[in-house]
Amino acid sequence: MSEHEADVVVVGGGGSGLAAAIEAATLGRSVILVEKNPALGGTTARSVGSITASNTPHQTAAGVKDSPQDHFNDMPLFAAKWMPRSDNEALRRLLTENVPETVRWLMSMGVVFFGPLPEPPHRRPRMHSVLPTSRAYIYFLGRRARELGVDIRLATRARRFVVDNGAVKGVVCEGSSGTELTLFARGGVVLASGDYSANPELKAKYISPRIASVAPVNPTSTGDGHLMALELGSRVLNGDVFPFYIRFSSPSTKKLAQLLPPWRVITKSMKWALDNLPSGMLRPFVMDFLTTVLAPSPKLFTAGAILVNLKGERFTDETKDASDALVDQPEHAGFIVFDQQIAKRFSAWPYYISTAPSFGYAYCQDYKRSRKDIYHEAATVSALADKLKVPASALENTIKQRPNGESTWRAPFHALGPVKILLTLADGGLDVTDRLEVRGKNGEPILGLFAAGSVGQGGLLLEGHGHHIGWAFTSGRLAGRYAAHRVVSPSAS
Numbered sequence: 001m002s003e004h005e006a007d008v009v010v011v012g013g014g015g016s017g018l019a020a021a022i023e024a025a026t027l028g029r030s031v032i033l034v035e036k037n038p039a040l041g042g043t044t045a046r047s048v049g050s051i052t053a054s055n056t057p058h059q060t061a062a063g064v065k066d067s068p069q070d071h072f073n074d075m076p077l078f079a080a081k082w083m084p085r086s087d088n089e090a091l092r093r094l095l096t097e098n099v100p101e102t103v104r105w106l107m108s109m110g111v112v113f114f115g116p117l118p119e120p121p122h123r124r125p126r127m128h129s130v131l132p133t134s135r136a137y138i139y140f141l142g143r144r145a146r147e148l149g150v151d152i153r154l155a156t157r158a159r160r161f162v163v164d165n166g167a168v169k170g171v172v173c174e175g176s177s178g179t180e181l182t183l184f185a186r187g188g189v190v191l192a193s194g195d196y197s198a199n200p201e202l203k204a205k206y207i208s209p210r211i212a213s214v215a216p217v218n219p220t221s222t223g224d225g226h227l228m229a230l231e232l233g234s235r236v237l238n239g240d241v242f243p244f245y246i247r248f249s250s251p252s253t254k255k256l257a258q259l260l261p262p263w264r265v266i267t268k269s270m271k272w273a274l275d276n277l278p279s280g281m282l283r284p285f286v287m288d289f290l291t292t293v294l295a296p297s298p299k300l301f302t303a304g305a306i307l308v309n310l311k312g313e314r315f316t317d318e319t320k321d322a323s324d325a326l327v328d329q330p331e332h333a334g335f336i337v338f339d340q341q342i343a344k345r346f347s348a349w350p351y352y353i354s355t356a357p358s359f360g361y362a363y364c365q366d367y368k369r370s371r372k373d374i375y376h377e378a379a380t381v382s383a384l385a386d387k388l389k390v391p392a393s394a395l396e397n398t399i400k401q402r403p404n405g406e407s408t409w410r411a412p413f414h415a416l417g418p419v420k421i422l423l424t425l426a427d428g429g430l431d432v433t434d435r436l437e438v439r440g441k442n443g444e445p446i447l448g449l450f451a452a453g454s455v456g457q458g459g460l461l462l463e464g465h466g467h468h469i470g471w472a473f474t475s476g477r478l479a480g481r482y483a484a485h486r487v488v489s490p491s492a493s
């Protein structure tokens with residue numbers, strides 16, 4: 001067993017952990033960051049990568065007048081699905097007031113954004129799309145952390161805390177070969193270990209046994225930090241909140257965007273082109289970036305598209321809770337079926353098929369061109385059924401009997417899928433103070449323990465695009481700063 005000491009120890013090398021490490025190191029503190037996977041990234045690197053903020057240089061350039069207060073007021077408009085329940089207003093304030101600076105901080109490291117893009121019910125365009133994909137965050141933050149001398153230990157998994165007199169003094173970790181390593185933290189430990197969408201027991205406990213069977217997007221989001229803190233008497237807030245969407249699978253072959261390095265010369269040229277060239281010219285190129293598991297917009301269903309299972313049968317009112325109903329269908333999978341009129345409508349704002357890296361939104365023609373593996377079109381319903389490998393008679397029957405079946409669908413017929421139900425995240429976070437200290441028994445802060453990102457979400461509702469990433473980086477920076485400030489005289493690094 002070996003032992004090491006640093007001012008700040010960070011558990012997790014996704015967005016929040018890298019932000020915490022960089023902030024503490026910028027303040028002159030020595031930092032060790034442990035990441036259980038062989039590479040940095042976490043869910044952050046699998047995300048679409050949008051970040052939502054007011055008062056950004058992009059808003060200023062576009063003449064958008066906005067404020068953190070307006071952003072604060074608009075956020076609950078997205079969380080209607082989860083109401084009535086308590087939100088964490090103090091953390092919402094922390095996010096909306098600090099995320100403008102976070103965007104500039106990310107830009108200062110080389111991250112390039114396109115935007116601001118509209119996303120009602122936000123009253124102003126606030127969404128910013130990272131170029132070319134969310135891997136850029138990890139590339140630039142990983143580079144900055146190394147430049148600042150952060151000691152990054154990959155394939156090293158935190159297992160339990162070192163506790164002395166109720167205060168956290170460090171973390172016991174396990175290396176890939178099973179060797180034990182104790183990391184002592186003079187200032188504090190920042191938990192930045194992501195969420196528990198891949199932990200069946202925690203999902204069953206906080207969400208429901210039925211949802212526990214749904215596969216996560218990130219199979220390594222096992223809630224380790226939650227479990228470690230629960231052992232110290234901490235509690236999970238809003239544990240049953242989970243963004244739960246039908247999702248398109250990611251492409252089976254690597255796309256250009258996954259091969260392209262996120263170098264500034266490339267992303268700056270992309271931004272220039274996005275700002276200056278007609279979108280028709282660029283979309284074929286940029287939409288090659290539909291690389292992650294994207295979620296179809298519910299507007300498709302309100303416009304009349306239907307969701308059928310692998311037997312070609314409709315099984316729910318899609319406008320209510322299609323995601324939930326898909327849980328009980330074979331392989332948790334289905335197809336979204338629609339006609340030419342709907343296809344035509346979903347070819348321009350505000351009728352988008354999904355959000356998308358770079359441009360922010362993707363339309364029918366983008367999917368048709370860039371996701372041939374999941375876009376199907378045929379002159380007749382029976383020919384479409386053949387392409388989907390579902391029984392033709394069942395699909396014909398389903399289409400005849402759909403709501404508003406009397407209104408005619410026009411050929412050609414279209415389908416997107418298979419779509420699957422995947423758990424994007426589990427939103428339950430540890431109870432934290434507004435200085436991101438983890439609360440333990442009796443609600444008292446546990447000395448020396450901070451949390452950020454999903455594990456430090458503290459009951460904050462982050463519905464809407466771009467709030468989770470905003471929270472990961474913002475809370476990471478702040479938690480790293482507060483942990484660093486607990487070291488009165490920084491040690492020489």
Ligand SMILES: Cc1cc2nc3c(=O)[nH]c(=O)nc-3n(C[C@H](O)[C@H](O)[C@H](O)COP(=O)(O)OP(=O)(O)OC[C@H]3O[C@@H](n4cnc5c(N)ncnc54)[C@H](O)[C@@H]3O)c2cc1C
Pocket residue numbers: 011012013014015016017034035036037040041042043044045046047048049050051156157158159192193194195217218220221222224225292293294424425452453454455465466467468469470472
């Ligand atoms: C498909 C998809 C698209 C999304 N798109 C968006 C979007 O466009 N905008 C948005 O705002 N949000 C989006 N999100 C959500 C967003 O990506 C996450 O909320 C955010 O990245 C979480 O950051 P994090 O740092 O808390 O966790 P992570 O990025 O998951 O980082 C946690 C890290 O901790 C490591 N770890 C865990 N346990 C241990 C341990 N015991 N020891 C050491 N290391 C450990 C993990 O391996 C991981 O690397 C999306 C999510 C998904 C799945």
